[in-house]
Amino acid sequence: MSIPGRIRSFLEEIEGQYTRREVAEKLRPKIPDDEWEQWAEENANAAFVRLIGDMDRTRRREGKKALIREAFQTGDPEALDFFRISFEVDDDGRQIRLGDATGPDCRAGAALHRQGAKARLLEAAFLEAIAKKSPNKPRSEIYTEAQLRAMYESIVGRAA
Numbered sequence: 001m002s003i004p005g006r007i008r009s010f011l012e013e014i015e016g017q018y019t020r021r022e023v024a025e026k027l028r029p030k031i032p033d034d035e036w037e038q039w040a041e042e043n044a045n046a047a048f049v050r051l052i053g054d055m056d057r058t059r060r061r062e063g064k065k066a067l068i069r070e071a072f073q074t075g076d077p078e079a080l081d082f083f084r085i086s087f088e089v090d091d092d093g094r095q096i097r098l099g100d101a102t103g104p105d106c107r108a109g110a111a112l113h114r115q116g117a118k119a120r121l122l123e124a125a126f127l128e129a130i131a132k133k134s135p136n137k138p139r140s141e142i143y144t145e146a147q148l149r150a151m152y153e154s155i156v157g158r159a160a
Helices: 003-013 020-030 033-074 103-131 145-156
Strands: 086-088 095-097
Touching: 003 020, 003 033, 086 103, 103 145
Parallel strands: none
Antiparallel strands: 086 095
């Protein structure tokens, strides 16, 4: 079985709450070393790109916090240099500093934010809808999987 197949199977067997780190720590020892090494070699570039994206998002988030903190501590609103803040402008994750952005760059960034916001709002609406019925019971005691899937698709507009 492929590593993605093993992950899918493992995730389907989990009951209750879990973190991705817990899944990785439990699943990794079950994958033979030669299979792991081959998969790691084949997926190294994609993992590297994801790592860069994660680190860049963290850097930008921390940079914004630092600018706000500096402006607050010094009492100097000019310290909050919005021209230094960067944002994504395309699906490839291209970053641009606000001070260097053109109108089309800003529109592209806005479109990405709207797409992400719309998806999160629809999923939030789904979760709110299923939270209303018997708030203190697990959803598996209230709905069938088919009911939840149908509700999800009717609210979110795509298959789960």
